[in-house]
Amino acid sequence: MQISAGGMKPARRGPALAEQIYVSLREAIITGDIAAGTRLREVELAELVGASRTPLREALSRLAGDGLLTPLEKGGVEVVDIESERDDIHAIRVGLDCTAVRLAAERVTEEELGTLWALVREREEMDVSDTEGRSRNNRELHDLIRRASRNPRLVTMIEQYQEFFLSAETLGRLTAEESQRLASEHREIVAAMAARNPDAAAKALRDHIERAYKSLRSSG
Amino acid sequence: MQISAGGMKPARRGPALAEQIYVSLREAIITGDIAAGTRLREVELAELVGASRTPLREALSRLAGDGLLTPLEKGGVEVVDIESERDDIHAIRVGLDCTAVRLAAERVTEEELGTLWALVREREEMDVSDTEGRSRNNRELHDLIRRASRNPRLVTMIEQYQEFFLSAETLGRLTAEESQRLASEHREIVAAMAARNPDAAAKALRDHIERAYKSLRSSG
């Protein structure tokens, strides 16, 4: 959650055991491998992952900071019910992405706009069945828009929140109609940015993300 | 910063040394008591705060997660230059607050609206010299709007980011004209919420915060 806003960089030496544990547990919680409401105790987990309590504690602390674990009054931590908070998290992510596109509309360079238009065209000319290419194109476009905000802290936050939905987005079960619709919305977003219109860009992006979210939520 | 999104709850036992260290260091960094760019080493800091490295490490880890410290390649961490990132952080905070007011416009109850109107009127009838009352009124209004979003995770995040600006907001050097202007904007925001109009509410809040930020930034 922070999601502790920023993530730790990979440690410069050693296996970075704490980092590994953090990533593993985080994934296990998000994917639901560890059931929501499960009570976790340090010693138990420590011998489960085969490490001592020290690095485990660090991982647990960060996960609690991210809001993925809740400290229990009687000791130990509890796995939060991510599924029930998915809409809340989604709302935050949308807000952050719109903030980014607003800034990007003011700060994007002509060169970046060129790349964005190229991505828009590529997507439009792409074969409908090429789900992998579409996924890559989509990611590149949105990543570039975020980076154009020139706000690295914001970019980091969005990327962290995005992890919650990546598993869903990679599925990409879309009808040809839906796919075309989303592609035209990409054009709309970039056009608003090119026009240096933050309000229009934010609105277009919001509608776009909400539509995609609903599609995925209903199909997946 | 997550700013690790969520903060740890106060531990159930003991002095919660790690928490104390975290809060102290955080404040010291935000206020600038610890100069930006300062290199911090664990052992050194540990004996400075009079604790062992274990709780210190936990605090450091969380601060790094919040993006207030950056791990150095050659060991140790560096205090980031908050002042240079203040605009970036502000942009994020505005985005989050607008997200909250959007949700609030859809979900606010009639009872909450009553309280909001009362706060708006109280502010309008308030004496210009009552800076403290104005500050309290302002905080109550904005807090209530955020809570009306029914997104606790979002509320927590905003509160954390707000800490970066609290010291400035408490100053409240405003002219009578500025104060009145901000008060009328409060009315505008609540009116948009009452009309269940997220777009208008978000726009009004954005303008409001930006105006207040600029006033404070130029005066302080």
Added chain:
DNA sequence: CGGATGCATTCTGCATACAGGATTTCGGAT
């Protein structure tokens, strides 16, 4: 049979000890 009290257990929070790797510094050679 129900409630309260005392004890044992459990679990976390903190401190200290250890090991590995990088950095820096000191010495010698060119």
Added chain:
DNA sequence: ATCCGAAATCCTGTATGCAGAATGCATCCG
């Protein structure tokens, strides 16, 4: 004087040990 190499030092990451607190249980009393 400079460059190269090796050793000493520094610093983090990890493991383990210890103490305190709260919980839960068993037992005893009413």
